[in-house]
Amino acid sequence: MPALSANQAHAVISNYSKINNKANAQRDRALLDTVEDGPTYAMSVSDYTETEGLPKADRKPYKPWSYDTASAKLYIPRFTAGQNRWFAASLSGEKGKDPSRIAVFAEQPKDKRWELVSVVDLDSTTLPHIALDKDGYATAVAATGNKQLAADANVLRTAVIDNFSTGGTNTGTKVFDPTKASKQQIKVHDKTTRKFGKLGTTVFAGGANRFQDAYALKTSDGGALVLFAHTHTQTDAVARSGLQINPHKDDNAWLHGIPRTSVTYTFVCADAATVHAKAAPSRLIGYTCARTDASGPPVGSAATDRA
DSSP states (O other), rough: OOOHHHHHHHHHHHHHHHHHHHHHHTTTTTHHTBBBBBHHHHHHHHHHHHTTOOOOGGOOOOOOOOOOTTTOOOOOOBBTTTOOOEEEEOOOSSTOHHHHHEEEEETTTTTTTEEEEEEEEESSSSSOOOOOOOOOOOOOOSSSTTSSSSSSSSHHHHHHHHHHHHHTTHHHHHHBBBOOHHHHHHHHHHHHHTTTTEEEEEEEOOOOOOOOOEEEOOOOOSSSSEEEEEEEEEEEEETTTEBBBBGGGGGGGHTTTOOOEEEEEEEEEEEEEEEOOOOBBEEEEEEEEEEOOOOOOOOOOOOEEEE
């Protein structure tokens, strides 16, 4: 049977917008936890933490917003008894604008509460063609270990991390066709690893990923839209003693303005890709990241050159 009705899905989205605004206005983590989970919650909490680390004069007042249910495109799968229920939606945060992000809402088995667990900003408003049955319902397929797909969530995750770590040299450019999203990840690698010149280094790597859940919907060409999460780190380090990294004010919550000899940033990201049923490159169609941690050894207070 369907995860829920279209009317119920619209109500879930509206309730999310309402509670999310209330929580964000007060940076109320406990309230936010009633409507968000997974990587989405981790990214939102990092925004709260970053804001709280800023001087009050630098904190921007919160502006309420909501998802436009009128323009939402719903992708509601059918599930059998005992299966965890979820649905996806293409959404716009502005009335009258075409949807430009894909969200997944999942029912939490313990309290039967629907929570936003993944949201990805897409490269464009051209949405994947999700296969719908005669009643308008989507088909959920296995996101991991699925031999009917050219790549599963684990392969896609490894390729995304490779885009950041090596510029796509090992698997990134082999798994993915060039898209705006995949090219942007490679650009982040290329630009960031050169930012210090001879004064320092930057290295990207995969991080401990707490968010293994992935979601997939069958597309009209027999492939799938796969939504997954990854974690990566970025470690900046000075090239020699006598240099220091001076933290940006946005990192105050973690680094407290104290100069460091190296800093490791942790990023949690949500990703979306379309995958073929046959062996062919996949397409990364969007990703959204947030820095969720930063740490590193402080240096002494002696005057030094800046890195």
